Amino acid sequence: MAAIEARALDVGYGGRHAAVKVLAGLDLTVAAGSFLSILGPSGCGKSTLLRVVADLLDPLGGSISVLGETPHAVRSRRDVGFVFQDSTLLPWRTVRDNVRLPLGVGQRSLTRKIEDRSTELLELMGLGGLSERLPHQLSGGQRQRVAIARALLGEPKLLLMDEPFGALDEITRDRLNDELLALWRRTGTTILFVTHSIAEAAYLGERVIVLAANPGRVVKDLDMRSLKQEGNRCRREDAAIVAAMAELRAALERAT
Amino acid sequence: MRQTPLSPQMTIALPVLGAASILIAWQYILPLLGVPAYIVPTPTAIFGVFQRSFALLIDNLRPTLIEALAGFVIGNLAAVLLAVLFVHSRILQAAYFPIVLFFNTIPILALSPIIILIFGIGMTPKIVIAAVICFFPTLVNMIRGLDSASDNEHELFRVLSATRSEIFWGLRLPRALPMLFSSLRIASATAVIGAIVGEWIGSDKGLGALIIQATFNYQSDRLYAAIVLSSSLSIALFCIVVLIERRVIRY
């Protein structure tokens, strides 16, 4: 079963009568358990695509199934985790209480079945000593780690990440890339990862797609698995990766 | 060029010295300039009223305190509740917010006689005036505050399948608190103004009444003492609000 199957998907804002479609006739199949990187110029509809998958926005036409069901059914079971570019931590909650947000929110039938793994997740994300801090006392990288821990608390089958490391310095970003890959290998979660960085997309993705704008559609679909070792492992400077980056750059330039 | 910041001792010492210098000038230089005591009494004369007529001042402070406090609580509570209603029903907000806006344009001094006509001469009309004067800024701030959570924050809660009440208690309300407290801080002063204005028009008790009586009787030391007491009341209310705010908002 595919994690995501979109056929002739039309998406726009402003309801059925929306004058402009942000995504038009988008076809996309994402294998369960895979790591998909999404590149594209600003405003091409990357965030919009994630919103449709997460059932935050209804498509205007076409069909989409997530984990074999409607996006709504999947969201209602809370099988989706979302990580935003700005970590979206609640400033009045401590680090631990931010991570525990999914325990206190949502219908009881949902919250009852997840256990409080906050201690384990904080440890895993290297935040062990920071659990009683408030978000404004953290660095950007630490805040993003908290956001990831929060998204993982409900053990989502699908993790949607919208430029999660876009505001971080390069060293922190590279480190979080490796931590994310390690998490993905351990959990088998399907990840959709939107980024502006070609290098990051190539390093992380088993597959990279490039979207073009007006209307948003897939203009490049690159399978990276043959370029990488077992377990989606590679080094950033591998010749094959560098060549793939050049290919992606060319596609991105055409799309912009 | 940026100035170097003052040391902590200086940031406390300088305002104290500043106030002291003005008090000293007031005490010793103003009489030398020939300003008569019935227009501006000296600080020691005003302080003398606190010693001589302490019971009188406290007797008049009490009703004003009660009216201002009750008006503060009622006005702000009503504003908060209406704001909650408005953000949950855009239809109600569209229908009634313009009317609230219109009422806000009526000067409180013009509204006060009507309120006194309606509620008579007891404490009630003063409480109502204090409440009315607190109401509008808090309503506007609270509506804005309840709407101030970002799109991402709302999406975060939706991804978690949060209910409306969870979004309210877990997101909208905490987001609104900073704005609520900034209007409560303003209301701590305006509630006292409301109570005093009410007492001007129809009362023989309270700091407002004392101010009016002292003015007509040329008891300017008593007048100034009443003024000092009114502003002390505002400051005390303000400090209570700030203390609560510090406990509630820790970020």
Ligand SMILES: Nc1ncnc2c1ncn2[C@@H]1O[C@H](COP(=O)(O)OP(=O)(O)O)[C@@H](O)[C@H]1O
């Ligand atoms: N809430 C919204 N209402 C109306 N238009 C929107 C909204 N969000 C995004 N858009 C428009 O949809 C297009 C795609 O936006 P988005 O998906 O955020 O792009 P990306 O994430 O690729 O930068 C943009 O042209 C943007 O202006």
Ligand SMILES: [Mg+2]
């Ligand atoms: Mg975006």
